[in-house]
Amino acid sequence: MLFSVNQFNWFWETLQSEGKILGAILPRTIVFASWGLGVASFHAFQPTLELNVVGSLTTNVACNLVLGLLLVFRTNAAYERFCQGRQAWGILTVEIRNLSREIQVAIPEKDEYIHSKKTVLLKLLAAFAISTKFHLRQQTPTTELDDWLSAELLDKCRQTQNLPLEISLEIRSHLQQVCQHQTLTSVQQMIVLNQLNHLIEGLTCCERIVATSTPPAYVNFLRKLILIYCCLLPFSLVDALNWWVAFAVAAIALVLLGVDEIGSQMDNPFGDDATDLPLDEICGKIIQGVENTISSVEQESTPTPTKTSNLVEIALRKH
Amino acid sequence: MLFSVNQFNWFWETLQSEGKILGAILPRTIVFASWGLGVASFHAFQPTLELNVVGSLTTNVACNLVLGLLLVFRTNAAYERFCQGRQAWGILTVEIRNLSREIQVAIPEKDEYIHSKKTVLLKLLAAFAISTKFHLRQQTPTTELDDWLSAELLDKCRQTQNLPLEISLEIRSHLQQVCQHQTLTSVQQMIVLNQLNHLIEGLTCCERIVATSTPPAYVNFLRKLILIYCCLLPFSLVDALNWWVAFAVAAIALVLLGVDEIGSQMDNPFGDDATDLPLDEICGKIIQGVENTISSVEQESTPTPTKTSNLVEIALRKH
Amino acid sequence: MLFSVNQFNWFWETLQSEGKILGAILPRTIVFASWGLGVASFHAFQPTLELNVVGSLTTNVACNLVLGLLLVFRTNAAYERFCQGRQAWGILTVEIRNLSREIQVAIPEKDEYIHSKKTVLLKLLAAFAISTKFHLRQQTPTTELDDWLSAELLDKCRQTQNLPLEISLEIRSHLQQVCQHQTLTSVQQMIVLNQLNHLIEGLTCCERIVATSTPPAYVNFLRKLILIYCCLLPFSLVDALNWWVAFAVAAIALVLLGVDEIGSQMDNPFGDDATDLPLDEICGKIIQGVENTISSVEQESTPTPTKTSNLVEIALRKH
């Protein structure tokens, strides 16, 4: 029916404290409210002073527009960074899926050496995703990579500054070794190497988002505007509201500071906050896909048809 | 003529209840209207209290701007997701068309084995589209795939978590087998494998849209703004409108909640609603294209010219 | 000079009735004006009723903002569809130019068979453009394709649902036959087949625009807002304007309905209206380019240098 309880969930969900936006801006809001209270007390003692004259900036339509538009555009610029970060991880997902599929299907399991190489390569792909996550969060992985990298490589990685880049070099060098065993046709090499290039593209795109924030001069100017606006606000309202002015200033500051805070939090979408990308989940899906591929490789470890077809391949190349 | 009945259709169409937007937001609107009524009754008993002071937030130009802009931008962000979803399905359509054309024309029907492989491949392409639809809707296909997949594969698929990805592996492995029968030149292999990569790109793009919603902290903050705005609204209007305030609050809440609701419904464009993509129709067109190709393959099952040309091809490769 | 007659053209051009926007919205505007008149008459008889209370929605800043922004964004979304349609036709133009150039230059005219194949292929390219135009307009071509397709193919095409797709299959199959006559190096095949893939991309992009309109629930909600806004408008103005209210409502409705109408008309950019793409002109240019290429092919029908160079090519391949 039209009035099911379900439809009132909206209120419940809205009131739940999702994220730390309100927590983060509450102290600042209180500061502005106190300022409003201060102005109101001054007004109470000196009611003849026309304080509202001072606040004329806050009633200018163009200034209100510029402040409002800049705030919302800044938030949207941050949201765009969020989307670009997501797309970069989309590229990583696509290329790891494609690379692991090509490695699984295209490399024929001629002997034990190739078989082990395939498993190493697939594990390196999973390690690439995991290490990218830690690299972007500027954390050092502790035990998360132990299952995916050999002990030797792990030691090497501890010293490097750009772990995923190091792993991509490792992938490339293993691919080179596999290619030299006449396993991949030139078409397949081309495709696999292009996929590796795209992997670096995805990684560099993420690094770009982390390294280049919204121009600080822009953000700082916007905050100065908010500060000026909220400081002048009580002057223009005190005549009409008297002591209520503290409440009004708090409410308006809450809106403006909230939008600014959301923008700040979305600026770096690779963190742990509620406004950030679910990197752990995305990584988990990538790893699961690689695990599926590894298990299917091991399952098909005695692939008679592929072996013969590989001979055909070599025969063709030899003609 | 200028005043044909036709031109008044606009009113008729506009009044029809397209979608469930109004139905979904009506209960919330009534809640806000009741709140407005409550404020009006309080005002009727205590007409000396200056309630409009409390509602000063709702007359602040910057706050109105920020609320209005955020609402509309959020809706546009959702609309962009809708468009991206459509584009991803456009990629699927293009690549399935291109892949089925290449499979039909480029693979010469040397013997019965290749002929059956071709049919299997074309059917897998249709199954890819169908399974993507079900995967995105998080449903399990019941009988829709029976015509397109072998019973064996169907069983295997029941256990997998990512059905379209599994099917793409199947396609790749059939392509590998076909390639090993000297049927495709390296150019054609390159093109076909690239098309398969793009197929995964389309799939991953759809999954990305489903997996990553608009940041919840952003949406939640926006809803808190709407809630605060609509709760303070009657205070600023009650002086002028008296009992009419309930009606005014309802009308304004209807607008704001409606825009929020449209944004929510467009956030996941792969569902069944009136705001969603016509996935069934798009899928239907893809399947129809594949069916046409299959029927033309069967029709040309004794293709003498292609056979000879294939010999030329092999001759050329052998030199 | 500064005051040349030329500079007053602006008024003249502006007043000319470009498009059918005004014609289309006039009846609706008159309806709203009559409603305004009705409200005014009621007000004239009952001047003590405070009707302006009912219209408080239309003076709420946030609602005005949301309505205005949604309207303009919807128009811009439609304009974006228009631009995407234009870009898709740009892709078609680029690829037909590139394909016809490659076919003309790269395929050496070894014998009469190849010569005729080249002409057929070039004609098919022109037919692709023409049939795409008719396909997007959901019309059936009558005699426009007679010059470009063989009678046999014309009959076949009459039965198909997707004519350009059928023609692309035909192009691919002719290309396959040409390739089998050792005419194209693998590099040239790769390039030509990729161009064909892009052709399908352009076609599918156009089909996507036709098949998926702006979500109807979104458009319908926006129209409901306009309807409510214009119906409540006279109540808020009647106090001040009296009988002039009909004129004011008509003017405001004209603006809002006009923007809505432009959005509607641009939604499908492949029609015949003044807001639509000049498809006939674009098609004409494509055909002219193909005709130029055909005439230059026929002119060079005894190309001695190309023949020898072809031998070099074959020699190289044979080594």
Add this chain to the structure above:
Amino acid sequence: MLFSVNQFNWFWETLQSEGKILGAILPRTIVFASWGLGVASFHAFQPTLELNVVGSLTTNVACNLVLGLLLVFRTNAAYERFCQGRQAWGILTVEIRNLSREIQVAIPEKDEYIHSKKTVLLKLLAAFAISTKFHLRQQTPTTELDDWLSAELLDKCRQTQNLPLEISLEIRSHLQQVCQHQTLTSVQQMIVLNQLNHLIEGLTCCERIVATSTPPAYVNFLRKLILIYCCLLPFSLVDALNWWVAFAVAAIALVLLGVDEIGSQMDNPFGDDATDLPLDEICGKIIQGVENTISSVEQESTPTPTKTSNLVEIALRKH
């Protein structure tokens, strides 16, 4: 120091008459000012008529919003066309640089014939850029191409309608001849032919911008809005401003017409105005790059190392 004279340049620069915007809109502004004067005179004789009632449209928030937003969005759509035009020329620059580099480095100077071909090809690339500029401006080049094209080709070009397209055909056909002399490996051919395809992409993108303006019905409707707005404006202001209304209307019309005019002027970014792309400068840089390459080719006209390496290349191909 903080108060250096430098910092007051802003005023000086702002007051300089950059572009012809003001000159173009001044006559129209005067027309509207006269209209304002007319309304003011009428008001002076009939002060009892409430003219401001007629101008109620100009005080409606939604209409003001729609007008302002449409105007600004239209300007931004035009600016986007400007950017796309710049990007298309960026593509031309990139591809001419890449093509001339490949032609210079990759084609070994085996004999005089190849050497002359290289110079012809490089000159054709410069001619392509120059002729594109003239083609987009719908002018006929007079002597600008004399240095870059042979007299024979110049005659041929005088008859063609699409000069750059003709030159691209010429480039392709020279490349084909060069390829047939065993000079380019298949990899280099692939790269060079792809670059030629991109060149056509850049050209077609420019042509698209010239051929498809912003939908005329949209622009015309917007101008009708400006006309109506400016005509109704004096009625709503005349009560308060009396004779000053002419000045106010002129100022407001100046703003609105100016934004409209900027949009108009940016719509075709390939002209000669101050709002247009610096095509002459861009072309100059492209030509300079080609000239550098030609001079370095002539300088290296006896390249011994390349010759031997070419033999290695041929040897490799022969195996």
Add this chain to the structure above:
Amino acid sequence: MLFSVNQFNWFWETLQSEGKILGAILPRTIVFASWGLGVASFHAFQPTLELNVVGSLTTNVACNLVLGLLLVFRTNAAYERFCQGRQAWGILTVEIRNLSREIQVAIPEKDEYIHSKKTVLLKLLAAFAISTKFHLRQQTPTTELDDWLSAELLDKCRQTQNLPLEISLEIRSHLQQVCQHQTLTSVQQMIVLNQLNHLIEGLTCCERIVATSTPPAYVNFLRKLILIYCCLLPFSLVDALNWWVAFAVAAIALVLLGVDEIGSQMDNPFGDDATDLPLDEICGKIIQGVENTISSVEQESTPTPTKTSNLVEIALRKH
């Protein structure tokens, strides 16, 4: 805790003078404030003149909207240029990473000659990044390139106008020499040459941003609007504010000029300001990556496995 000192950092950070925005606009603000003071003095002597009539432009909603929107959109257009510049450097980073990886892994170190070529190539890549930075800033590098280029090349570079383009020619010509020593398979050549093409794409994109500013007529018109707006502003406020008008005009001018200034400063994102891209840092990371690769090349200078595998490669090619 909720009220940690941390959370008040916002105020501290906001008040710090990040960038030179305020310093740059202060003199202009003072000019406008003096103008406001002048108007106020005039009003004090002639209080009967209704000066606010002159300022009616500044209270027109449509004009305020157009001014505000144009200002913010101009800033966003500048921000987009900033982002495009960042993306272009992202392309440079990706391609230099990919190129250096391919050069390191794919080119087998057959002899001393190839080893030295590899080091030269890697150094040229670093030099490309450095010289691009100086080229975009229109500076001449002094000693920064000494480590990366040979003395001979350094001399040559001093004479050229486009240093990075010259270096790309050098890279291409070294690659050609390396290719001629049978070191790279055709697949690897294809990939490496494509990466070089993308490098030129990144460079040309940066040059495009430097060479084409936002259309000057557009920016100039916007500044004229600000000038007119700020000059008329005191007239509309002087009645209410008296001497305070200077303060109000200063505050509003600060906002408008500040947004204009941010737009100006972001227009060329390759400078040294706080609003510019951290080019030195980005360059540093690129160089560090190349250095890592060079050191790993030197470390592996006696690569036995690669040597044998190279033989396999050659054997395969020879068949």
